[in-house]
Amino acid sequence: MTSRVERELTDFLSQARGRIDDALDRGLSPLGTPPPILHEALRAAALAGGKRVRGALLLATAEMLRGDDDAALELACAVEMVHSCSLVLDDLPSMDDATMRRGKPALHRVFGEAIAILAAIALLNAAYERVWRAPGVRDRDRRTIALRLAEAIGGSGLIGGQVGDLSGTGRSLDLSELEYIHSHKTGALFIASVELGALSARAKPREIEALNRYAKNLGLAFQITDDLLDYSGNPDVTGKDAGLDRDKTTFVTLSGIAGAQHLVDELIDAASTAVAPFGRRAKRLVALAEMVRGRDR
Numbered sequence: 033m034t035s036r037v038e039r040e041l042t043d044f045l046s047q048a049r050g051r052i053d054d055a056l057d058r059g060l061s062p063l064g065t066p067p068p069i070l071h072e073a074l075r076a077a078a079l080a081g082g083k084r085v086r087g088a089l090l091l092a093t094a095e096m097l098r099g100d101d102d103a104a105l106e107l108a109c110a111v112e113m114v115h116s117c118s119l120v121l122d123d124l125p126s127m128d129d130a131t132m133r134r135g136k137p138a139l140h141r142v143f144g145e146a147i148a149i150l151a152a153i154a155l156l157n158a159a160y161e162r163v164w165r166a167p168g169v170r171d172r173d174r175r176t177i178a179l180r181l182a183e184a185i186g187g188s189g190l191i192g193g194q195v196g197d198l199s200g201t202g203r204s205l206d207l208s209e210l211e212y213i214h215s216h217k218t219g220a221l222f223i224a225s226v227e228l229g230a231l232s233a234r235a236k237p238r239e240i241e242a243l244n245r246y247a248k249n250l251g252l253a254f255q256i257t258d259d260l261l262d263y264s265g266n267p268d269v270t271g272k273d274a275g276l277d278r279d280k281t282t283f284v285t286l287s288g289i290a291g292a293q294h295l296v297d298e299l300i301d302a303a304s305t306a307v308a309p310f311g312r313r314a315k316r317l318v319a320l321a322e323m324v325r326g327r328d329r
């Protein structure tokens with residue numbers, strides 16, 4: 033990326049992060065609301081950092097299609113709440129048993145498992161409330177948005193991918209099993225993010241198809257870079273434990289570091305090609321994809 037494109041993207045991302053964080057903050061009950069421990073945990077889970085990549089993708093998609101900005105912001109909060117919910121659950125002792133998340137102790141290490149689980153469910157619920165409340169969305173689009181989000185989370189989405197991941201731990205997987213896990217566990221919410229942005233902007237089916245292809249490739253690339261960071265990333269920079277994947281088949285164990293990076297390059301190229309029909313209007317989405325290619329966090 034040239035330095036001007038990089039600067040523009042950095043500005044966009046920090047603005048998107050700030051707007052999403054503020055909107056999340058405004059929508060959550062203040063500290064001290066009864067029961068205090070729940071609201072403290074909810075705020076810790078939703079507001080404790082996070083790159084807001086999925087929310088930024090949604091905002092960039094809606095902006096490209098000239099959608100309503102306020103609607104897109106509410107939906108960006110919804111996908112980030114779903115994502116935070118999934119991280120809290122993923123970190124539990126019965127799943128990844130992580131100690132650190134976003135540079136801080138994992139939620140269950142601070143509040144205990146029961147509160148962490150309940151906070152995760154409350155976040156998921158609140159995500160649908162935001163879909164319901166998003167301004168400027170036509171009723172039929174809102175129905176499709178809620179449905180697509182539910183599909184992305186359910187047995188054919190994140191939950192399916194997570195179950196595949198848990199049942200694959202401790203045995204070796206082939207490439208197609210690994211792709212299944214990651215395209216569901218990670219890819220499904222990337223796809224839903226661009227799709228929600230597109231639906232809020234009343235995109236045409238052909239546009240949604242192209243954006244889905246973009247997000248499918250980008251989501252998988254993002255997960256492979258996550259595997260690379262688990263293998264060789266710096267926990268001080270990533271904010272989470274390294275080496276949690278040691279009992280799992282990953283793209284790094286299957287293809288080696290160079291092979292995994294090569295796959296990332298191919299997927300990023302495919303993501304950019306998918307949005308080529310949008311021409312210059314897709315420059316933000318292309319820059320976001322480029323950022324994933326070399327990310328260190």
Ligand code: GRG
Binds near residue numbers: 117
């Ligand atoms: C009910 C929503 C729900 C989920 C249940 C636990 C579960 C099923 C799924 C786990 C999915 C998961 C944690 C996938 C990992 C995806 C991933 C690459 C996470 C890291 O994302 P970043 O780097 O994190 O964007 P930040 O902290 O920046 O937000």
